[in-house]
Amino acid sequence: MRRFEYHRADTLEQVSRLLTELGDDTFLFNGGTDLLVEIRERLRRVRHVVDIKQIPGMSDITYDETRGLSFGALVTVGRLERLPLVRKLYPNLCAALASLGSIQVRNRATVVGNVCRASPSADTIPPLIADGAFIHIYSTTNMRVVPLAEFFTGPGKTVLAKGEIVTGITVPPAADNAGKAYIKHGRRKAMELSTVGVAVSLCMDDGVCSDIRIALGAVGATVLRAPEAEAMLRGTKLDDAIVKSAANKAMEECTPISNVRASADYRRDMVGVLTGRAIKQALETFA
Amino acid sequence: MKRIVEFTVNGEEREMAVETCCSLLDALRDDVGLTGTKKGCDVGDCGACTVIVDGQPVNACLMLAVEAEGRTVETIEGLQPDVDVLHPLQDAFMRHGASQCGFCTPGILMMAKKLLEDNPNPTDEDIRFGLSGNICRCTGYTKIFDAIKSAALEMEAARS
Numbered sequence: 001m002r003r004f005e006y007h008r009a010d011t012l013e014q015v016s017r018l019l020t021e022l023g024d025d026t027f028l029f030n031g032g033t034d035l036l037v038e039i040r041e042r043l044r045r046v047r048h049v050v051d052i053k054q055i056p057g058m059s060d061i062t063y064d065e066t067r068g069l070s071f072g073a074l075v076t077v078g079r080l081e082r083l084p085l086v087r088k089l090y091p092n093l094c095a096a097l098a099s100l101g102s103i104q105v106r107n108r109a110t111v112v113g114n115v116c117r118a119s120p121s122a123d124t125i126p127p128l129i130a131d132g133a134f135i136h137i138y139s140t141t142n143m144r145v146v147p148l149a150e151f152f153t154g155p156g157k158t159v160l161a162k163g164e165i166v167t168g169i170t171v172p173p174a175a176d177n178a179g180k181a182y183i184k185h186g187r188r189k190a191m192e193l194s195t196v197g198v199a200v201s202l203c204m205d206d207g208v209c210s211d212i213r214i215a216l217g218a219v220g221a222t223v224l225r226a227p228e229a230e231a232m233l234r235g236t237k238l239d240d241a242i243v244k245s246a247a248n249k250a251m252e253e254c255t256p257i258s259n260v261r262a263s264a265d266y267r268r269d270m271v272g273v274l275t276g277r278a279i280k281q282a283l284e285t286f287a
Numbered sequence: 288m289k290r291i292v293e294f295t296v297n298g299e300e301r302e303m304a305v306e307t308c309c310s311l312l313d314a315l316r317d318d319v320g321l322t323g324t325k326k327g328c329d330v331g332d333c334g335a336c337t338v339i340v341d342g343q344p345v346n347a348c349l350m351l352a353v354e355a356e357g358r359t360v361e362t363i364e365g366l367q368p369d370v371d372v373l374h375p376l377q378d379a380f381m382r383h384g385a386s387q388c389g390f391c392t393p394g395i396l397m398m399a400k401k402l403l404e405d406n407p408n409p410t411d412e413d414i415r416f417g418l419s420g421n422i423c424r425c426t427g428y429t430k431i432f433d434a435i436k437s438a439a440l441e442m443e444a445a446r447s
Contacts, residue, residue, distance in 0.1 A: 006307035006353060033349050036310070037330045051354070078343065102420020103398070105331055107343040108350065190419030191332060 002039055005048045012138045015050055016163040022048045028165070029053075031076065031109040033101065034117055058167055063089075068173040071111065073166055077124070078106035090171065092127035092180035092199050092282075099123050099184045102191050112166050115148070118158050119193075121218035125152075126199035127182045129215040129223055133171045139164045152222035177203050177210075179282035183274045187261075194218045195262045198274040200282045202238075209238050214275060219254035219267050226250040229275065238283060247275040294355040296321070297365025305352040312336045314352035315362060323363035323393050327422070334421030337394035338362050344401050346420075363393035366400060375445070376400060379438035380431075387425035395421045399435050407443060409435070 006029075007022075009015040019026055025047035027035055038044035052058075058072035063085055071080060080086055081097035100106055100114065100123045114124045115135070125148070133148040137160065148169070151158050160166070174180070182199040186192035197217030203210045212233050214226040229249040236242045256267035289304045296319060303318045312329070315321045315338070327335030329348045336347040339361040366374045376399050379385070386392045395418060402409060402417040409417065414432050423431065 002308075003306075004308050006351065008353075029351075032351070033331055033346075036349050036351075040330060053354070101331070102334065103417065104334060104337055104344050104346045104420045105349070107345050190416075 002042065002046075004039065004046050006051065007048060008051045008054055010054055012055060012165055012167070013140055015052055015055070015165055016138070016140050018048070018050045019165075020163045022050075026050060028116075030073065030113045033105050033109040034113065052165070063173075065173050067170065069171040070168060072168040073110060073112040075111055075168075076107055077101075077109045077111055077114065078103065080111055081106060089174040090127070090131070090180065091285075092130065092182040092201060093124065093171070095182040096123040096127045096184070096197070096199070099189075099192075099194075105191075112169060115151075115169065116158065116160070116166055118152050118154075118156050118222070120155055120220060120222055121194045121197065122223070123182075123184060123194060123197060123217070125223040126197050126215035126217040127180070127201075128169065128171060129225065130182075130199040130201040130213040131171050131174075131180070132201075132213065133169055135169050136167045137164050138167045145170075149225060154221050175203060177205060179204065179285035181278040181281035183278045183281065185270050185274055193261065196256075196267050196270040196274060198271065198278045200275070200278040202233075202279070202282050204238075204283075204286055207237055209233055209236055212279075214250060214278075216250065216254050216271055216275075218261075219256035219271055221255070224254060226253045226275070228253055233279075238279060243276050243279050246279075247272045250275045290353055292353055292356050294357065295359045297361060303352065307351070307353050309352045310348050311338070311340075311350040311352045311355055311360070312347035314355075315347060315360075318352075321362050321364050325390050325393055327390065327394075332422070333391070333394075334398065334418075335391050335394040337397045337421065339397055339401060344398055361397070363396060366396060374400070375438040375441045376403070376435070379434040379441065383430045383434035383437060385427065385430040385434035387423075387427045391421060391423045391425075395423070395431060399438070402435070403439055403442060407446075408439060411436075 029049035029051045039046050058074040061071045063069045077097050087094045114122050129149050134145050135148050137144045180201045184194050185196045199215040202212040212230050216224045229246040232246045251268050251272045254271050256264040258264045292303050305314045325335040327333035331346045331349045337344050338347045
C-alpha cells in the first residue's frame, strides 16, 4: 500500500487540530472501507490519516419518543442494521443499511462515514433525508446542527469547513401514522452501488396523506428531494392516478447523468417506476 | 515507522511489529505467518480475506494491522477444534467437493462459521445473503450451499 502516516486521536479537539495542522492531504480514518481502497487504488492522495475510533462518546445509539434515533459517528452500518428497533421503526433506513456493500464491509463501515463521503449514490442518505435527519458538527469554536438535506453541496462535497468533524446523526421519531420505504435499484443484490435509489417517508391521517418526503439517490449531484411531486401528493388519498402523475413529476425534477452504471434516460425512467413503487411500499405499513 | 501490536489470534496472545500503513491481511500473512487467509482483490470486494475480529467477520484487507491492538482475531487456521479434528464445515466442504481452486474457501468457511453460530438452521436465502460478500470465481456455489446445509444438520444432530 502507498505509505501514509497514521495518527490516533483521543479527543475531538486533537482531531480538529491535526486536520488543520497537517495540511490538505490529511483524512479522517473511521471505518476505512472507502479510504483504504482509495489509497490502494491511488484515487486519493493521502499523506496522513487520523484514526478517530478511540474517541469516547461517539459509539452510542439511543432512541426516545421526543428526540428520535441518535447515533454517533463511530456506529457501524452492521450494528445499526441489526438493531430490532431500527428494523421496526425505520424500515427505510434498515433496507438501505442492509444493501450497502457486504456483511464484512458493513461491520467496518460507519453510517456517518457513508454520509460524509457525500456520494450521490450513497445508500444511507435518501432514507435519512426523507426522514428529516440532522447532522451534528463539532469545531473548536462553533458546534452546529445542520439538516442533512442542507449538508451536501456536490458530489463528494459538504458544508464541512476545515477542522470540522461530524459527531453523529439524529433522526426524528417515527410517528404511529408514518409509512417508510427505500428501494435500491442495481444490477445485483450485494456489493453494488445504486443505479437509482428512492426513499419515501409519509404520514397518513384518516386516509389522507398529511405529509410526504421523497428523496432520490444517484440522479443528481447530490441526493435530491422531489418538492413538486411531494406537493401534488399532500392532502390526497394517494390513489393510483395521483401517484402516477407525481412519479412523472419526480422524473422531471431529477437531474441524472449517464455513466458506467446506467444512462441518464434509464435512470429517469427508473425514478418514475421506483417512486410509485416506494409510495405503495410505504403505504403497506397501513394495510 | 513500525509499531508493536499485541493481540490475540486463534486463542494465542501474539505480538507483531508492523508498519502503521500495513493492512491486517498483510500483517497476518507476512509477519505472523498465517497464510491461510487469502489476498484476492485487496479492496474489500471478494471476501477471500475474511477473518473474525471480536466476533464479527470483516475484510482483513480493509483493516490496518495497528487497529488489531488488544482485539481478538480468528483466522482459518483456528477453525479446527483440535489437531487432526476437522470442523464440521471443513468436513462437509471436503465431502461435497465444495472447493475447486480453493482460493475463496478460507473466507467462505469463516463466513459460514459465523452464519451458523448466529443462525443454526439457515434457509437457502439466509445462506445466499450471508455469503453475498464472498465471491467464488470457479462459480461452484451450489456445492458450497449444499456443504453448509449439510454441516448445519450435523452440528444440530451433535447438539441434541
